[in-house]
Amino acid sequence: MREVPSAVASTWTSLLVCSAVLPACYLTHGPDRGDEPGEAAFALHPQLARGSDHACVLLEEGSVYCWGSNVFGQLGRGTPSELNADPLPPARVEGLPPIRQISASSAQTCALDIHGRVHCWGLNEQGQLGVGLNAAPHGCGAAHSIAARNCSARPLQLPDLEDVVQVSAGGTHACALRADARVLCWGWIALDLRDLAQVAPDATAGMSLGSNAYSILGTPAVMQGVGAAKQIAVGSNSAGPGHTCSVLADGGLQCWGNRTFGQTGPVDEGLDARDPLPTERSRFTLDAKALQVAAGSIHSCAVTAGGGVFCWGSNTQQELGVDTGYRSCDDDDSACEPASIETWRIANPVRVIGIDDAVSVSIHGSLALNDDRQTCVLRRDSTVTCWHGGRREQVPGLSGVVELSGDCATVRDGSVLCWKPGAAPVLVPEVRLAYEAAGR
Secondary structure (H helix, E strand, O other): OEEOOOOOOOOOOOOEEEOOOOOOEEEOOOOOEOOOOOOEOOOOOOEEEEOOOEEEEEOOOOOEEEEEOOOOOOOOOOOHHHOOOOOEEEEEOOOOOOEEEEEEOOOEEEEEEOOOOEEEEEEOOOOOOOOOOOOOOOOOOOOOHHHHHOEEEEEEEOOOOOOEEEEEEOOOEEEEEEOOOOEEEEEEEEEEHHHHHHHOOOEEEEEEEOOEEEEEEEEEEEOOOOOOEEEEEEOOOOOOOOEEEEEEOOOOEEEEEOOOOOOOOOOOOOOOOOOOOOOHHHEEOOOOOEEEEEEOOOEEEEEEOOOOEEEEEEOOOOOOOOOOOOOOOOOOOOOOOOOOHHHOEEEEEEEOOOOOOEEEEEEEOOOOOOOOOEEEEEEOOOOEEEEEOOEEEEOOOOOOEEEEEOOEEEEOOOOEEEOOOOOOOEEOHHHHHHHHHOOO
C-alpha cells in the first residue's frame, strides 16, 4: 500500500489510502500498511464514530470504547442493567480483535478488524448486523419490545465476508467495500426481486416497484450494477430504507436506494425517479473527480479534486450550502403557501460557493423535522466550516483538526470536540475516560 501523493495527503494521512495493485482508494484507519488488507498499523490519533445517541472511539492500539444510549445493545455490552436509554460511561467492547476502522449509526455499530473482517452489534430488526434475520445469539432480552425480538449486545462477526477495506453503517442497512472494489450490502436495501431468491435466500420482500423492491436482507450480497468503488457512504435514515453512495475508481459517483429527497443525485433519462436500484444510469460526474462522498439521512455531499464541495438532496434547512428559495410556513400562518418541491428537493448537485480547499465533508442530523441537520468540511488549514439554516461559519476556537465525524472532530493532541450549529465546540470527556480505562 502507499499513501496518497496529493495536495491533501498530509491532512488525510490516516484516512485515505491507495492500493498499488487496485486502482482505488478507500477510507480506513492507520498511516502505514503492508501489501494485504490484514496488515494494518494503527493511526496516531483516535478515530470517533458518531451515532444518533451513542458514540465509539477507536484507540491507536486497536481497542474500541463506546458510551451513550444502549437500548439496543449498540455499546457492545449487555447486562440487563445496561440495556437502557440512560447514558452509560465509556467501556471497552469485549470480544473484538484489533480494529482498524469503526462506523456507527442510529442503533448499531460496526467495526473492521486488521484482517479485513467485519463485526457488528446493536439492532438487527432489518438485518443490519449482517448475520441473518434471526441470528442474534446475544439477544438484548425482554426489557424492550423491539430489542427483545432481534438485536445483539455483543459483537458478531459477519460470516463469509473477508478482504474488506471499509465498512459503513446506516440507519437500516450497512455496506462493505472489498479489496476487489466490489460493494456488498445487507439490511433494508434495494434489490431486484427477480434475483432475490438466487442471490439472497435469507430475505423478505418489502416495498416493491414492478420487478424491483426494497428487501430486508439478513446477510451481505454483492450489489449488482455498482461500478468499481474506492469509497462508500451509507445514509443514516432510520425511518425506512436509506441510500448509499460510492466514489468510483474513475472519479465518478454512483448513488442508489431511497430517492425521495433527491439524495441519490440526478435522475438520468430513462431512469424512473422512484427506482432504487443501482444501474449505469444512476452514475454521474461532477466538474472534477470525486475524492470522498458523505451520506446523511436525506442529503449527500462530495469533495472533488482541487477542494470543491458539491451537495444534493433535501435543502429544507439549507444543508446543501445554497439558498434555493425554500421557505417554511408557521402553523398559524394561513396566508403562507407551501414551498414548491423545486425549492427543497435538489437532485442535481450544486457547488458550495466559496469552498475550494476542502479535504473531507461530514454530515450530521436525522430525518426529524426539528433536528439540526448540518454539513461540515475539514479545510486544508485544519479548520472546520459548517452550514445550516442559511448560516455558514467556521467553528469557533477549533483548529488542528485531523478528522471529522458528524458534528465532532479529532484534533492533533488526540482530543475530540463536538458542537451544535452556531455554538463553540465542547471537549468530549468520554474520550479521555476511555484512555484512562485503557491504562493510558
